[in-house]
Amino acid sequence: MTQGTVRTGTAGWVYEPWRGTFFPKGLVQKNELAHAASRLTSIEINATFRANQKPESFAKWAAQTPEGFRFSVKGPQLVTHIKRLKNCEQPLANFFGSGPLALGDRLGPFVWQLPPNLAFDAASFSAFAALLPRDVESYLALARQADGAKAPPYLEVSGVGPIRHAIEPRHSSFDTPEANALMARHNIARVIADTPDNPGRDLTADFAYCRLQGPARPDAQGYEGADIADWAKTMASWRDEGRDVFAYFVHEDKLHAPDNAIALRQALGITLPGD
Template sequence: MTGKGIVRTGTAGWVYAPWRGQFYPSGLTQKQELAYAGTHLGAIEINATFRALQKPQSFRNWASQTPEGFVFAVKGPQLVTHIRRLKDVATPLANFFASGPLALGARLGPFVWQLPPNMGYDPDRLEEFLALLPKSPADAEAFAGRHEAWMQDAATTAGGVAAIRHALEVRHESFATPGFIAQLRRHNVALVTADTAQWPTFDVTADFVYCRLQGAPGKDGYDAADIERWAGRLAAWAEGGPLPDGAFLADQPEPRPRDVFAFFVSTDKLHAPANAMAVAERLGG
């Protein structure tokens, strides 16, 4: 990668009633909310995919309501991460990739896989899962093509998709080891930066960076100083410079420009859009 990476800031989801009259103007209909969010944010993380498979037409509709350059991150299904806990998941993965995310085309951003808090580090199980994940549009098409026969409404072509990227969020202390960092780097899978007391580290493990900012450690939200601090970190990743601060589990890779995705998902959800827009403004977006 040359030049400077692209920084996109956004929120997890876009349907949130308390935003109406605050982020969303009074009188805006719910059907207009995604289009409005798309003009004020750089990305949105789709969380509905965690609970159940969606329909291809839903993804097409979402893509059609957002501007060029906007992207959606897509959260992997709980069947894979929480119920089967990464074991024997080839078929559920095929069904998931066929359920519509590829229909986002150029608006497809990274897939994010969130592990349950009580799931510890099993290197062999994780290795099997990471090896399964498609790493290119062609791989994703082939994987989606192996969906089960009952899925008659499937989207298995990746027209317009530029890249297939994956991020992994872990929440168990047993993952806090350099070996885990090395494992993710071998597969070019980003370790989610969570900004929590439980997971405060900033290790970069892929050719992009993925943040799910959940409230500065010991806090429920972000104040002006936190926003400035995060703007500086995101800029450093995008520009290829060293981070101005932060804790790490392993040696930092050689700095180089990276695309950055930062989603505000803190318990202070009411102010998530404002936080995302404030960081973007400080970065000149």
């Protein structure tokens, strides 16, 4: 069996508290992504949640990262929070045609964060899941339906690997075998949040996607060494089963998120120049 790959990182990279801490003092902002990518192995792009980005932006971000690095791409709030997963084929086409493919071989999974008040509805959720492209061919088929209001759809697929999706439900009605089975049917990874309200570590796809917001202890102030060691052991087992793992520290303690991601990477025996 081929081992999977574990990548660790953060959600976003533009944070004032990182300047002079994670980012060296005096580092100019245009070089912050390159520095982050030299210490992390993946980053979740959050700008796509607010608005579709341009191909040139995706290409610029990819060019600032080393070989093997991956970005995950957050799905737009128009689909998740405004349309609430219904009647969203055109917004999906516009999103996929907007330029994520310009990341090339830096393109990782797409992640869809649902609003906390969106309850599980099997029919609408299944219809949404069926719309999500599973491979390059179905991606292009959907992206070609973009309305082209701002620019023609971007359809260059050089270097693009598997098309993957993760969904983060935040309503307790999703905590059912039926919801997990539906995600598994479509090979959608259920996001592992690691919170007191959502401590589960259910795997519903051939890869794992973690947005670590805990630890899942009511009294926890942040991730400590024991927490990192526990997660490293768990993720190593998933990796050894052949699963790729994407792990992002997205808790409110933004200051220490990069250190947490680096500690987890090192606990897994993954070294980068400068370690």
